[in-house]
């Protein structure tokens with residue numbers, strides 16, 4: 001990545017909660033496109049997203065968002081105007097309509113001029129396909145539509161950087177596919193940081209992947225490079241494989257194993273999930 005491509009960068013970021021080290025010396029760069037953030041529960045993903053979205057302050061380290069320093073007062077405001085954040089729990093006021101909720105977020109983002117703000121709210125709801133539902137109360141919407149309202153709130157004001165915390169969680173396969181289409185479109189012009197447990201989302205959407213484990217960056221690279229970590233490390237066998245980090249009987253009755261194969265193993269091409277498992281299991 002050349003310096004001019006870098007929209008967001010972090011260096012040596014650390015966050016502690018009492019004795020828990022949530023982030024430990026994390027450095028990363030985001031360019032245009034979708035960057036996936038993978039990691040086991042408690043790895044520090046939400047903490048990192050909150051730091052980038054200026055919702056949490058690191059104990060140490062540096063952050064740059066589009067040339068601004070969000071850790072200073074003036075830089076924080078400039079950053080907030082340029083970042084859209086979809087948190088894990090958007091904290092909806094369920095009696096709000098979709099329009100009222102997105103408008104409320106737009107006010108928090110300090111879009112103060114009413115007429116242009118309302119136009120921005122309509123644009124954001126149109127972008128997520130909810131233009132005709134903007135008067136619906138949030139409590140009457142399906143889970144997928146609610147997630148789209150949360151995405152519209154992140155999109156209002158058309159920020160060039162989007163931070164999305166597990167946006168496809170709880171969605172059915174069709175809704176997930178629709179969300180993927182939306183996120184892919186958004187990533188064409190913007191920098192999107194997407195935290196997810198869905199390795200398929202990463203494979204189909206992301207230009208780059210960051211793997212966090214125990215608060216530290218374990219991997220940065222392309223989805224193909226993450227997959228390649230498990231080259232020669234996935235095999236099939238009639239019994240549970242010795243030397244396997246993970247081993248399970250598949251629908252065919254044969255075992256699929258990930259780990260260190262025996263010399264005569266029947267090797268399989270790895271998936272991105274295999275690469276990820278290899279990495280975090282070896283931690």
Ligand SMILES: Nc1ncnc2c1ncn2[C@@H]1O[C@H](COP(=O)(O)OP(=O)(O)OP(=O)(O)O)[C@@H](O)[C@H]1O
Pocket residue numbers: 017020021022039040041042043044045046047048
């Ligand atoms: N406000 C807080 N107070 C105390 N500990 C916290 C707080 N927020 C996070 N932690 C701890 O920091 C660590 C990282 O949590 P974080 O939520 O960032 O992980 P995560 O990778 O997003 O997990 P998940 O995939 O389960 O959402 C965990 O050990 C968590 O318990």
